[in-house]
Amino acid sequence: MSEHHTIQLGVNVDHIATLRQARGTSYPDPMQAADIARKAGADGVTVHLREDRRHIQDHDVYSIRGNVDLPMNFEMAATDEMLKIAQIVKPHECCIVPEKRAELTTEGGLDVVKNIVELGDFVGALQEHSIKVSLFIDPVDEQIQASKDLGVEIIELHTGGYADCAEDQRESELDRIRKGAAFAHSIGIQVNAGHGLHYQNVVQIAQIPELVCLNIGHSIVARAAMTGFYEAVFTMKKIMIAARLESEANDN
Ligand code: PXP
Numbered sequence: 064m065s066e067h068h069t070i071q072l073g074v075n076v077d078h079i080a081t082l083r084q085a086r087g088t089s090y091p092d093p094m095q096a097a098d099i100a101r102k103a104g105a106d107g108v109t110v111h112l113r114e115d116r117r118h119i120q121d122h123d124v125y126s127i128r129g130n131v132d133l134p135m136n137f138e139m140a141a142t143d144e145m146l147k148i149a150q151i152v153k154p155h156e157c158c159i160v161p162e163k164r165a166e167l168t169t170e171g172g173l174d175v176v177k178n179i180v181e182l183g184d185f186v187g188a189l190q191e192h193s194i195k196v197s198l199f200i201d202p203v204d205e206q207i208q209a210s211k212d213l214g215v216e217i218i219e220l221h222t223g224g225y226a227d228c229a230e231d232q233r234e235s236e237l238d239r240i241r242k243g244a245a246f247a248h249s250i251g252i253q254v255n256a257g258h259g260l261h262y263q264n265v266v267q268i269a270q271i272p273e274l275v276c277l278n279i280g281h282s283i284v285a286r287a288a289m290t291g292f293y294e295a296v297f298t299m300k301k302i303m304i305a306a307r308l309e310s311e312a313n314d315n
Contacts (some may be wrong), residue, residue: 065067065221065297066250068169070128070269070274070275070276070277071106071107071275071276071277072104072106072107072254072276072277072279073097073105073106073107073108073109073254073257073276073277073278074097074100074105074107074108074109074137074277074278074279074283074295075109075111075131075278075279075280075281075283076093076096076097076108076109076110076111076119076127076280076284077093077109077110077111077118077119077280078118078280078281078284078285079091079092079093079096079284080093080119080120081118081124082284083115084117084118084120088102091248093110093119093123093127093298094123094126094130094131096284097131097133098130098131100133101131101132101133103121104296105133106133106134106276107133107134107135107136108127108133108134108135108136109118109135109136109137109138109157109158109278109280110122110124110127110130110135110136110137110138110279110308111138111139111160112137112138112139112145112148113140113162114140114145114162121148123251124137124148124152125152128152128153128154128257132189134154134155135152135154135155135156136154136155136156136157136158136197136278137149137152137154137156137157137158138157138158138159138160138199139157139158139159139160140159140160140161140162140163141159141164141166141178141181141182141185143268146185146188146189146197146198147172149189149190149192149194150188150189153192153193153194154194155194155195156194156195156196156197156216156217157189157195157196157197158196158197158198158199158217158219158278159173159185159186159196159197159198159199160199161172161173161180161199162197163173165178166178168200168201168203168206170201170203170221170223170224171201171204171221171223171224172199172200172201172203172206172220172221172260173198173199173200173206174206175198175200175206175209175210176205176206176209179209179212179213181199182213183213185211186214186215190214195216195217196215196216197215197216197217197218197219197255198210198213198215198217198218198219199218199219199221200218200219200220200221201220201224201243202220202221202222202240202242202243202244203243204246207243207246207247207250207252208250210247211247211250211251211252215252216252216253217252217253217254217255218247218252218253218254218255218256219254219256219257219267219278220221220240220243220244220247220254220256220257220274221253221256221257222240222257222258222259222260222268223259224236224239225237225264226258226259226260226261226264226270227259235257237267237268240256240268240271241271241297244271244273244274245273247273248273251276254273254274254275255274255275255276255277255278256271256274256276256277256278257267257278257279259278259282260277260282260285261279261282262282265277265279270286
């Protein structure tokens with residue numbers, strides 16, 4: 064009998080907050096989205112509290128952590144401010160992502176090789192609080208090995224190169240992710256992946272056997288806007304007509 068493998072989905076609700084912040088309203092609420100994601104079968108919820116607070120706000124992190132029964136993957140830059148927040152929130156895992164030029168590789172992952180000393184202290188400070196640490200890196204062996212050397216439990220391979228490349232580059236980009244996942248698995252690190260995955264390009268990524276969890280946000284929020292649009296327009300029109308009929312009935 065063949066071994067049954069399953070793959071997990073971490074839903075990133077950042078862009079629910081983007082929509083809210085565009086208007087400064089109280090809706091749509093990322094916590095509500097996270098709870099819908101849970102009911103739909105998501106295995107985790109991901110939020111990225113950016114230093115500039117462009118989408119997720121501090122109160123979102125606390126309310127999701129306190130009210131949604133899903134493991135939280137807290138994405139953050141390696142700063143003192145974020146460390147303090149993480150130590151209070153105590154998410155299931157923290158994924159360290161680059162926000163500044165100096166922390167970036169040319170492809171967009173965290174440059175663990177170059178920043179190994181600073182990251183070492185940071186990873187230790189999270190692990191002391193029983194938080195698992197993940198590093199968002201390119202599928203490059205040196206970055207994977209450096210992550211292993213730092214003692215992190217998880218890496219997340221950056222799939223942006225694969226998602227954004229020209230069609231004739233797709234197979235080679237896919238191959239880099241396959242090889243990176245196999246290498247990481249062989250040296251004993253959990254391998255996740257994410258960024259830019261959508262309803263078409265996720266298929267080949269989901270077939271990579273070593274990948275444990277895919278973190279996906281933008282395409283899910285974009286699809287929700289379209290699949291929910293009919294109901295949203297229909298309901299608005301229904302409310303308007305009901306209101307008009309009621310006021311006309313009152314006038315008569
Ligand atoms: N994983 C990481 C580390 C990310 O920074 C992001 C984007 O915030 C994602 C996954 C999700 O990417 P997308 O919104 O393109 O699905």
